Amino acid sequence: MFKHTFNDTILRSYDIRGIYEKTLTEKDAFMLGFFFGITVKEKNPEKKHPLIVVGMDGRLSSPLLEEKLTEGLENSGCEIYRIGLGPTPMLYFASYFYKADGAIQVTGSHNPKNYNGFKIVLNQNSFFGEDIQKLGNFANNGYSETYDGFSKSVNIFENYINEIIKPLKNIEGQLHEKTIVWDCGNGASGPSVEMITTKIPGKHIVLYSEVDGNFPNHHPDPTDESTLKIMLNKMKEVGAELGIAFDGDGDRIGVVDKKGRSVAGDLLTAFLANSITTNDKSNQTIILDIKSSYIAYENIISLGFKAEIGKTGHSNIKKRIKEIKSPLAGEMSGHIFFGDIYFGYDDALYAAIRLLTLTANNFELDKFISTLPETFISPEIKVICSDEIKFLTIDNISKKVFEKYDSNDVITLDGLRVKNDSGWWLIRASNTEEALVVRFEGKSEKGKKELFLEVKNLLKNEGLTLDNY
Numbered sequence: 001m002f003k004h005t006f007n008d009t010i011l012r013s014y015d016i017r018g019i020y021e022k023t024l025t026e027k028d029a030f031m032l033g034f035f036f037g038i039t040v041k042e043k044n045p046e047k048k049h050p051l052i053v054v055g056m057d058g059r060l061s062s063p064l065l066e067e068k069l070t071e072g073l074e075n076s077g078c079e080i081y082r083i084g085l086g087p088t089p090m091l092y093f094a095s096y097f098y099k100a101d102g103a104i105q106v107t108g109s110h111n112p113k114n115y116n117g118f119k120i121v122l123n124q125n126s127f128f129g130e131d132i133q134k135l136g137n138f139a140n141n142g143y144s145e146t147y148d149g150f151s152k153s154v155n156i157f158e159n160y161i162n163e164i165i166k167p168l169k170n171i172e173g174q175l176h177e178k179t180i181v182w183d184c185g186n187g188a189s190g191p192s193v194e195m196i197t198t199k200i201p202g203k204h205i206v207l208y209s210e211v212d213g214n215f216p217n218h219h220p221d222p223t224d225e226s227t228l229k230i231m232l233n234k235m236k237e238v239g240a241e242l243g244i245a246f247d248g249d250g251d252r253i254g255v256v257d258k259k260g261r262s263v264a265g266d267l268l269t270a271f272l273a274n275s276i277t278t279n280d281k282s283n284q285t286i287i288l289d290i291k292s293s294y295i296a297y298e299n300i301i302s303l304g305f306k307a308e309i310g311k312t313g314h315s316n317i318k319k320r321i322k323e324i325k326s327p328l329a330g331e332m333s334g335h336i337f338f339g340d341i342y343f344g345y346d347d348a349l350y351a352a353i354r355l356l357t358l359t360a361n362n363f364e365l366d367k368f369i370s371t372l373p374e375t376f377i378s379p380e381i382k383v384i385c386s387d388e389i390k391f392l393t394i395d396n397i398s399k400k401v402f403e404k405y406d407s408n409d410v411i412t413l414d415g416l417r418v419k420n421d422s423g424w425w426l427i428r429a430s431n432t433e434e435a436l437v438v439r440f441e442g443k444s445e446k447g448k449k450e451l452f453l454e455v456k457n458l459l460k461n462e463g464l465t466l467d468n469y
């Protein structure tokens with residue numbers, strides 16, 4: 001019998017993630033493979049060997065974890081296609097391409113190099129939240145049977161690249177004279193970007209495309225402006241039109257316009273809405289996450305679309321985009337999802353191609369950003385808070401909020417988003433880090449300061465410190 005207890009801290013809302021050899025081990029990888037494989041078999045009783053695709057990012061621990069994951073899947077009686085090293089979106093594409101019953105990417109995403117984890121798909125849908133908790137309970141109870149499965153290596157790389165560059169085919173636009181700087185951050189997107197830039201028009205400078213799990217040049221998090229400085233300097237040096245950066249597993253994008261301004265994911269989504277072609281915009285809803293600015297929301301409305309504020313988290317948004325057949329969704333963190341002529345999952349490389357397609361058609365990102373009204377919005381601020389108390393802290397703050405505010409002014413979809421005469425503020429528990437996430441947007445500079453002080457005092461009452469941003 002196989003039986004296993006996972007560390008509680010690694011079974012997260014969107015995926016499984018922990019510190020390698022501390023909270024996440026090779027045995028965890030084996031047991032995850034086995035119990036997920038049995039789960040897939042039970043959901044596909046007509047198949048003797050359900051098909052599961054496995055991929056991995058470039059972290060130092062990924063090859064060993066992928067090996068043990070595959071062993072566990074083989075013991076569950078599944079057939080496994082191993083696609084090797086690549087960005088997480090390549091795994092999602094492979095799952096569709098092969099019509100797989102399940103898929104798992106070994107990845108630590110944008111976390112520090114000593115982290116790793118797993119993103120999971122079941123029948124082309126995200127496997128998250130309650131699914132992950134049930135899998136943990138299943139492993140804890142154990143399973144007595146084992147089966148003979150098998151695996152083989154397959155090459156999906158060129159199919160994936162050819163699929164994502166389709167929007168730029170047959171475009172005779174302005175890209176030939178444009179210079180684009182790409183920063184792969186030594187993450188898993190490097191080989192893909194190298195291939196893409198040989199197949200599309202324009203002048204391309206690619207930084208740090210060699211995959212290196214030590215991340216020797218900078219941490220692969222494109223929402224951290226400190227990681228964009230090298231790319232920004234190169235852009236100035238060569239007079240680039242755009243800078244495009246990726247996180248460690250290629251599902252999050254960071255963009256800098258030619259004036260050197262970092263463009264948040266919510267505003268980038270609003271710009272990318274210009275690429276959605278439909279005869280009936282009024283029946284199409286574009287999704288933003290709960291951290292997004294009302295400027296992005298109102299800009300999408302101005303284009304004739306409906307807009308919706310939803311839960312943060314790539315798994316939540318992938319589920320919602322299917323439910324309402326949304327053509328586009330985006331998070332402030334840089335997860336961008338196209339559901340119009342693509343598959344509806346977050347693919348930063350594909351988002352980059354759609355951005356370049358707009359550029360080729362004379363939609364200039366810097367002009368778009370310059371036309372937006374002045375904003376008085378904070379960056380995304382992370383307040384250190386342990387996993388053990390962060391959700392309890394949100395509950396405590398919630399009680400105080402409802403003593404002061406009308407329920408119509410509070411959104412509890414994902415943490416607390418509260419509006420008042422000064423603007424709005426958000427406090428939510430991160431599902432990927434030991435932190436609370438804070439953001440606020442004032443109607444004026446004074447309003448922004450008032451929101452900051454309100455949030456600071458609420459956190460202070462819980463023993464947490466919100467430093468000046």
